[in-house]
Amino acid sequence: MSDWTSVLVGDLRADRMVPKTGFTVQxxxxxxxxxxxxxxxxxxxxxxxxxxxxxxxxxxxxxSTLRISAPQDQIAAQTEAAxxxxxxxxxxxxxxxxxxxxxxxxxxxxxxxDLPVASLPIPRLIEIVEIxxxxxxxxxxxxxxxxxxxxxxxxxxxxxxxxxxxxDRLRSLGYISLALIGGATxxxxxxxxxxxxxxxxxxxxxxRLVGATDAFIAGAFMRRFTLRAFSGAAFGAxxxxxxxxxxxxxxxxxxxxxxxxxxxxxxxxxxxIPPLAGVVAYVATRSAAFRRLxxxx
Amino acid sequence: MIExxxxxxxxxxxxxxADLSMTLAPGSFHFLTGPSGAGKTTLLKLCYGExxxxxxxxxxxxxxxxxxxRDQIALARRRIGVVHQDCHFLDHLPMAENVALPLxxxxxxxxxxxxxxxxxxWVGLSGQAGQLPPQLSGGERQRAALARAVIMSPEVVIAxxxxxxxxxxxxxxxxxxxxxxxxxxxxxxxxxxxxxxxxAAKTQVAARVLRLRGGxxxxxxxxx
Numbered sequence: 001m002s003d004w005t006s007v008l009v010g011d012l013r014a015d016r017m018v019p020k021t022g023f024t025v026q027x028x029x030x031x032x033x034x035x036x037x038x039x040x041x042x043x044x045x046x047x048x049x050x051x052x053x054x055x056x057x058x059x060x061x062x063x064s065t066l067r068i069s070a071p072q073d074q075i076a077a078q079t080e081a082a083x084x085x086x087x088x089x090x091x092x093x094x095x096x097x098x099x100x101x102x103x104x105x106x107x108x109x110x111x112x113x114d115l116p117v118a119s120l121p122i123p124r125l126i127e128i129v130e131i132x133x134x135x136x137x138x139x140x141x142x143x144x145x146x147x148x149x150x151x152x153x154x155x156x157x158x159x160x161x162x163x164x165x166x167x168d169r170l171r172s173l174g175y176i177s178l179a180l181i182g183g184a185t186x187x188x189x190x191x192x193x194x195x196x197x198x199x200x201x202x203x204x205x206x207x208r209l210v211g212a213t214d215a216f217i218a219g220a221f222m223r224r225f226t227l228r229a230f231s232g233a234a235f236g237a238x239x240x241x242x243x244x245x246x247x248x249x250x251x252x253x254x255x256x257x258x259x260x261x262x263x264x265x266x267x268x269x270x271x272x273i274p275p276l277a278g279v280v281a282y283v284a285t286r287s288a289a290f291r292r293l294x295x296x297x
Numbered sequence: 298m299i300e301x302x303x304x305x306x307x308x309x310x311x312x313x314x315a316d317l318s319m320t321l322a323p324g325s326f327h328f329l330t331g332p333s334g335a336g337k338t339t340l341l342k343l344c345y346g347e348x349x350x351x352x353x354x355x356x357x358x359x360x361x362x363x364x365x366x367r368d369q370i371a372l373a374r375r376r377i378g379v380v381h382q383d384c385h386f387l388d389h390l391p392m393a394e395n396v397a398l399p400l401x402x403x404x405x406x407x408x409x410x411x412x413x414x415x416x417x418x419w420v421g422l423s424g425q426a427g428q429l430p431p432q433l434s435g436g437e438r439q440r441a442a443l444a445r446a447v448i449m450s451p452e453v454v455i456a457x458x459x460x461x462x463x464x465x466x467x468x469x470x471x472x473x474x475x476x477x478x479x480x481x482x483x484x485x486x487x488x489x490x491x492x493x494x495x496x497a498a499k500t501q502v503a504a505r506v507l508r509l510r511g512g513x514x515x516x517x518x519x520x521x
Contacts, residue, residue, distance in 0.1 A: 016389075016390060016394065017387060017390070017398070017401070017402075019389045203387055205385070206385045206386070206387055206398070207398075207402060208367075208371065208374075209347070209374065209379065209381070209385055210374070210398045210399045210402055210445070211371050211372065211374040211375035211399055211402050211403060211449075212371060212402035213367075213368045213371045213372070213402075214367055214368060214371075215368075216402050293367070294367075
């Protein structure tokens with residue numbers, strides 16, 4: 001029977017050789033549950049920032065905004081002139097001026113719903129969607145300067161780059177947190193396993209005297225700690241996923257924080273945490289057990 | 298089966314014995330006697346690989362124990378049944394499971410159901426199978442230890458003061474069991490300072506008596 005099969009299938013009589021009492025039971029289950037709970041949040045953070053970075057770097061990279069700031073009586077004429085320029089600019093897929101309603105919607109979070117757009121000197125915004133390799137921003141600015149003096153082209157590069165960098169950094173921090181959680185879990189299980197091995201030194205001696213190999217002795221501890229870590233992590237992962245599920249719905253005003261969570265198939269990712277905790281426990285206990293058995297020989 | 302060749306053992310800077318030789322052949326019956334502290338238990342531990350000689354050579358089934366790793370020693374122990382002085386039971390397991398431990402660690406636990414009933418009957422413990430070791434008397438523990446020692450049908454049985462904590466009647470009963478094992482072809486080595494036990498055994502079997510004293514192993518004379 002392979003190590004993994006014996007962990008999954010087990011041997012009741014072999015399991016009974018090591019007494020089940022001891023604080024290491026609670027310690028392992030609790031630490032695995034706590035770490036799995038934290039891992040769910042670190043995973044949600046990583047996936048949310050990944051989506052954010054993708055959106056900022058992919059979607060916004062394909063759009064630009066042209067702002068027409070001119071006296072009210074010239075805005076319509078300059079808007080039409082700008083649209084004509086854009087229609088003949090290579091790399092521009094489409095360009096359209098935002099309606100008053102759309103502009104009110106953009107300003108609503110800051111000024112409220114009853115904004116009198118008509119009486120305010122608000123610039124007209126033109127949304128540009130790029131195609132292919134995009135347009136030549138320098139050339140377009142030169143043409144606009146000559147033909148539409150009130151036009152200011154914003155290709156989003158200025159503010160998009162630091163946001164994407166920040167999202168990438170957050171994503172990396174999320175993954176680093178996951179790795180640290182895995183490491184901390186391994187360290188705690190190693191300590192618990194060593195405590196269990198020390199507390200059961202007499203049991204190990206008897207097992208040796210009756211002909212038990214190192215693999216058999218280690219296996220009795222490995223199976224126990226692997227299953228404890230798995231069950232603790234399953235509880236923690238369910239609790240963490242529940243916490244994420246009951247976060248407030250994402251909305252426009254909510255921004256990043258309410259977008260923290262899982263979408264679609266990403267909900268399957270927390271399912272990987274209990275088996276991973278089991279693998280970490282298995283490796284940590286195996287290493288601790290063989291090291292301790294070597295020391296005790 | 299087990300050979301000690303010019304063996305020395307030093308513990309904490311003190312030499313317990315040096316230049317000690319002995320052979321346990323199949324079907325042989327040996328008593329090891331000597332004063333307390335002479336090193337009888339140490340010598341037995343060398344025989345089943347719990348201790349490694351500091352000089353000389355101990356061969357178990359042809360293998361030098363100094364060259365054996367832990368797993369090789371564990372496998373060799375499955376061929377040697379040992380009755381320890383203090384029995385070494387797992388107190389949280391019922392006596393029957395303790396007796397079956399050698400089968401369990403060998404992955405042959407399914408055989409336990411086959412042998413256990415007869416074996417417990419043989420040592421007179423059929424009624425105590427479900428009791429925990431602390432609930433057993435000294436004699437019952439010793440007989441349970443003997444049952445555990447022979448459950449794998451070992452080629453050698455080693456017993457360390459097996460009658461140390463039991464009355465004469467129980468000692469006789471235990472001796473009878475060991476003699477029966479010897480008649481089945483098992484080599485038997487018993488460490489004891491109970492001369493009456495040795496005398497009783499010599500009436501039943503051709504036992505050789507070795508005396509360990511002052512680090513030397515000598516054949517005891519006819520006075521026994």
